[in-house]
Structure formats: structure tokens, C-alpha cells
Amino acid sequence: MRIGYYPGCSLLGSSREFDESTRAVLKALDVELVEVPDWNCCGASSAHVLDHELSLALPARIMALAEAAGLDEILAPCAACSNRLLTARQELSNHPEKRAEIETAIGMPYAGRVRIVNVLEVLDRLKDRIAEKCVASFQHSVACYYGCLLVRPPRVVDFDRPEDPQSLDRVMASVGANPIDWPFKTECCGAAFSMTRTDIVAKLGAKILSGAVKRGAEALIVACPMCHSNLDLRRDAINAHLKANGGQPSDVPVLFVTQVIGLALGIDPKTLGLQRHLVSVQLPKAESATAGTTV
Amino acid sequence: MSSGHHIVPGEATLIERVKALTGVQLSHCYQCGKCAAGCPVGDQMDLTSSQIFRLVQLGFPELEEKALRSEGIWLCLACETCSTRCPQEIEISKVMDALRSEALKRGLSHPKSRDILAFHRAFLGAVKLAGRLNEVGMVADYKRRTGHFLKDILVAPRMFLKGKLGLIPHRIKDRAGLRAIFRRTLSKNTSDRG
Numbered sequence: 001m002r003i004g005y006y007p008g009c010s011l012l013g014s015s016r017e018f019d020e021s022t023r024a025v026l027k028a029l030d031v032e033l034v035e036v037p038d039w040n041c042c043g044a045s046s047a048h049v050l051d052h053e054l055s056l057a058l059p060a061r062i063m064a065l066a067e068a069a070g071l072d073e074i075l076a077p078c079a080a081c082s083n084r085l086l087t088a089r090q091e092l093s094n095h096p097e098k099r100a101e102i103e104t105a106i107g108m109p110y111a112g113r114v115r116i117v118n119v120l121e122v123l124d125r126l127k128d129r130i131a132e133k134c135v136a137s138f139q140h141s142v143a144c145y146y147g148c149l150l151v152r153p154p155r156v157v158d159f160d161r162p163e164d165p166q167s168l169d170r171v172m173a174s175v176g177a178n179p180i181d182w183p184f185k186t187e188c189c190g191a192a193f194s195m196t197r198t199d200i201v202a203k204l205g206a207k208i209l210s211g212a213v214k215r216g217a218e219a220l221i222v223a224c225p226m227c228h229s230n231l232d233l234r235r236d237a238i239n240a241h242l243k244a245n246g247g248q249p250s251d252v253p254v255l256f257v258t259q260v261i262g263l264a265l266g267i268d269p270k271t272l273g274l275q276r277h278l279v280s281v282q283l284p285k286a287e288s289a290t291a292g293t294t295v
Numbered sequence: 296m297s298s299g300h301h302i303v304p305g306e307a308t309l310i311e312r313v314k315a316l317t318g319v320q321l322s323h324c325y326q327c328g329k330c331a332a333g334c335p336v337g338d339q340m341d342l343t344s345s346q347i348f349r350l351v352q353l354g355f356p357e358l359e360e361k362a363l364r365s366e367g368i369w370l371c372l373a374c375e376t377c378s379t380r381c382p383q384e385i386e387i388s389k390v391m392d393a394l395r396s397e398a399l400k401r402g403l404s405h406p407k408s409r410d411i412l413a414f415h416r417a418f419l420g421a422v423k424l425a426g427r428l429n430e431v432g433m434v435a436d437y438k439r440r441t442g443h444f445l446k447d448i449l450v451a452p453r454m455f456l457k458g459k460l461g462l463i464p465h466r467i468k469d470r471a472g473l474r475a476i477f478r479r480t481l482s483k484n485t486s487d488r489g
Contacts, residue, residue: 009427009428009430009465012427012461013428013429013430013460013461014430015459016459038468038469039427040427040467041426041428043419044428045373045418046415046418048373049373049392049395050396050415050416050419050481051480051481052316052392053480053481053483054419054476054477057476057479057480058422058476061472061476105475105476105479105480106472106476107472107475148372148374148376149375152375152376152379153386154379162379163379186376187335188372188376190335191374192372192414193411195414195434195437195446195447196411196414197410197411200336200339204335233450233454233459236449236450275457276457276458277457278450278457
């Protein structure tokens with residue numbers, strides 16, 4: 001299997017372990033990733049705030065480059081990137097009159113042929129191969145945290161159930177984890193307010209973290225760099241908020257879905273970038289003989 | 296057919312402007328309040344989404360201005376919880392984008408929008424320069440714009456030690472092409488830029 005790959009900017013920097021683990025896992029599953037040549041930033045949470053046309057043109061350039069490279073599908077592991085690509089793709093397909101304008105802006109033809117897939121869709125396709133190659137079942141209770149952009153808005157992303165999604169829970173169960181039932185799967189973590197309104201991120205993160213911990217989660221599992229950085233890099237702020245409001249601070253770690261699959265496939269933790277988290281990944285020993293993981 | 300408006304809508308009204316920018320007809324909102332109830336930052340807003348929409352629906356210039364001057368439009372995270380739940384399927388975060396751009400154009404944006412705007416401008420400035428976001432460069436520019444020099448002074452070294460901060464920007468080859476995209480969109484559409 002061969003698929004186009006759009007890592008996006010976060011995966012080069014603050015979430016490079018998402019890139020490392022995605023590449024390692026897909027390689028182990030015999031999937032060839034073809035990086036979109038000379039790709040640019042998708043505009044993320046900023047372009048659409050300042051200029052609508054720019055928020056269409058930046059993703060359009062990426063998809064046009066993929067088309068020119070003969071790719072018909074792109075994996076965008078970052079939930080924000082895949083959301084921005086899907087949003088632009090849909091608007092340009094519903095409003096063909098805007099296409100010419102955007103083609104002029106990017107100086108390239110854009111046909112709108114490339115499909116965009118997220119990492120959970122790709123892992124779901126590979127579930128038989130994952131089951132075949134699973135050597136260390138991940139026997140931990142996990143809180144599957146989807147956040148906003150993977151499942152919303154449903155009319156654009158058309159993926160899973162917007163209020164109580166199941167795809168990540170299924171992937172986790174397939175490698176032996178116990179996904180807990182909890183109500184904060186799709187609550188917002190504060191997204192791009194990490195820098196500007198850290199107080200809001202701390203408050204929203206506190207609700208999500210304590211909701212998971214109270215229901216017995218030993219780890220939170222995510223598929224979005226913003227979710228990860230708000231729950232991991234901002235853990236001190238979250239714990240300070242919890243302490244100030246009578247809550248219980250927590251050192252329950254946050255892992256990318258691809259890191260968990262990588263561990264189950266027997267890939268070493270360093271290759272998966274587990275040492276890069278600020279909240280260190282220490283999991284209680286699993287009940288069975290396959291043992292837990294300590295990094 | 297009655298328009299349902301309190302005053303006759305014309306080109307000049309904000310509700311028409313929103314329609315032109317987004318295709319959304321705000322008169323479809325019947326004020327159920329579901330958007331505000333589920334909003335993760337609703338409790339922080341001076342005016343919630345449904346209140347802002349009501350002000351825009353009424354069509355009086357002073358009420359439109361009140362909506363555009365609100366802090367609420369700047370606190371919207373575009374998490375899309377509201378638009379997912381709206382019984383009228385109104386694309387609320389698209390409307391918020393349009394209201395922000397109108398507020399900027401008319402010079403009415405709330406004083407507390409300053410840091411949020413500085414962040415977005417620093418972000419896009421870094422992208423315009425290299426084609427990809429360099430987080431270190433973006434944060435430095437944000438600090439220069441806002442004067443928040445001590446912000447995250449403790450988190451940054453820990454991120455660096457974990458290999459999460461790239462000091463050298465990843466530059467794409469066709470930077471001229473990328474600058475042209477900015478010239479043909481953002482620069483063309485906005486005069487208010489930092």
C-alpha cells in the first residue's frame with residue numbers, strides 16, 4: 001500500500017513524536033508514505049480568522065501539489081491539518097466558481113481530486129495487519145480523547161459520530177486496551193489559545209484530565225497535536241488550576257494513538273518518541289504477563 | 296413574502312454582509328440558545344453567540360456595533376460544538392470569522408482581542424516567511440508584538456531538551472509562490488495588518 005503524506009508543521013516541531021511514531025508504525029505495516037513535495041502550512045487556526053481566501057488557498061496549494069505528484073489520497077495525521085484540508089476541499093467543490101480565483105492565487109491548477117484521510121481511517125484499514133503483527137498487547141485502561149477537529153463539523157469531516165465517536169476506542173481495543181466510557185471525548189481543549197489564553201486552556205484541560213482520571217484511565221490517547229500539547233505541555237498550568245479549585249493534580253500521561261500501536265507492534269519506545277513528553281510515560285504494570293511499559 | 300426583519304434589510308446591514316461573506320442567513324436563528332449552552336468558553340464571553348446573533352438580526356446600527364465590539368467574537372475557538380448541535384444547521388464559526396473580519400475592517404475590535412490577533416499575525420507572518428511554521432520564530436514575534444516577554448520562560452527550555460523546539464525554520468523551495476498567495480489574498484483583502 002502506498003499513500004500520500006502531509007505531516008504539517010506541528011509534526012516537525014512540538015509534536016515530532018507524532019510524526020516519528022506514524023512513520024515507524026506504517027513502515028512496520030508495509031505502507032509506503034510519499035511526502036507531498038514542497039508542502040506548505042495549511043493555515044491552521046490562524047488563516048481563517050484573518051482571511052477566508054487565504055484559508056482556502058493554503059490548503060489548495062497542498063492538494064494541487066499532491067495532484068501534480070500523481071497522488072490520489074493524502075494522510076494528514078494532524079487533526080487540524082486534515083480539518084483545514086477537508087474544509088477547503090468541500091468549499092471549492094460546492095462552489096466551482098471560486099476555483100478559478102484560488103487557482104490564480106496559488107498559480108497552479110487544482111482539480112479537487114485528492115482525498116484526505118486521517119490517521120484513524122488508515123489504522124482502521126490496516127486492522128487485520130495490526131492484529132497479525134501485535135506482539136505486546138497494551139493492557140491498560142485508556143481514555144480515548146478525540147477533541148474537536150476529527151469529528152466536527154460532521155457536514156465537513158463526515159467521520160464517526162460527532163458526540164460519542166467510537167473509532168479510536170475500537171483501535172485501542174484491537175491491541176488489548178480497555179477504552180473507558182466517559183463523557184469528555186469531544187470536549188474542546190482550548191486549541192490555539194495555548195499561548196494567548198493559557199488560563200482557558202488550563203480550565204478546559206482540567207475538566208478533561210480529571211474526567212478521565214476519575215473514571216480509571218491510566219493514559220489519555222489522542223490523535224491531534226493541539227490536544228496533545230494542551231494536555232501535556234500545559235500540564236503544570238492544568239494541575240495548578242486543579243489545585244486551586246479543590247481538584248486532584250495528576251501525572252497520567254497522554255499518548256498519540258500511533259505510539260500505542262507502535263508499542264503493541266514491538267517497536268522500541270525511543271523510536272516512537274515516548275521520551276519527548278513532558279509528562280513522563282509511566283504506566284502501571286498490566287495485569288497480564290505481557291507487562292506494562294515504562295520509559 | 297415578509298422578510299421577518301424589524302427594518303428593511305439593505306446592502307448596508309450586517310446581516311446582509313454576513314450572508315454575502317458566508318452564505319449563512321442569520322434570520323434562521325430562532326434563539327434556542329443551544330449554541331451558547333454548549334460553548335466551552337461561553338462562561339467567559341461578555342456576549343454569547345446567540346446574543347450576538349440577536350443583535351445582528353435586529354439590524355439597528357448601534358446594536359450591530361455592540362455585536363462587533365464584543366469580546367465574545369474573539370473568544371470563539373472554532374471548536375464547532377455549536378454548529379454541530381444547531382437545530383437550524385447554522386455554520387456558526389463561519390459567522391464568527393465574518394464578524395471578526397467586519398470588526399477589524401471597521402476598527403471596532405475589542406481591546407482584549409489584541410493578544411489573540413497578535414498571535415494569529417505572528418503565526419501567519421512566520422508562514423509567509425518560510426512556507427512552514429517555525430514555532431520559535433512565531434513565539435518570538437508574538438512576544439515582540441505583545442510585550443509578554445516572560446511568557447512560558449519555564450516551559451520553553453524543557454521543550455528544547457525534549458527536542459520539540461526547532462531553532463532553524465523549515466523553508467520550502469517555492470517561497471516566492473507562497474508570498475504571492477499572501478499578496479493575492481490577505482494583503483488584497485485587509486488593510487488592517489500588523
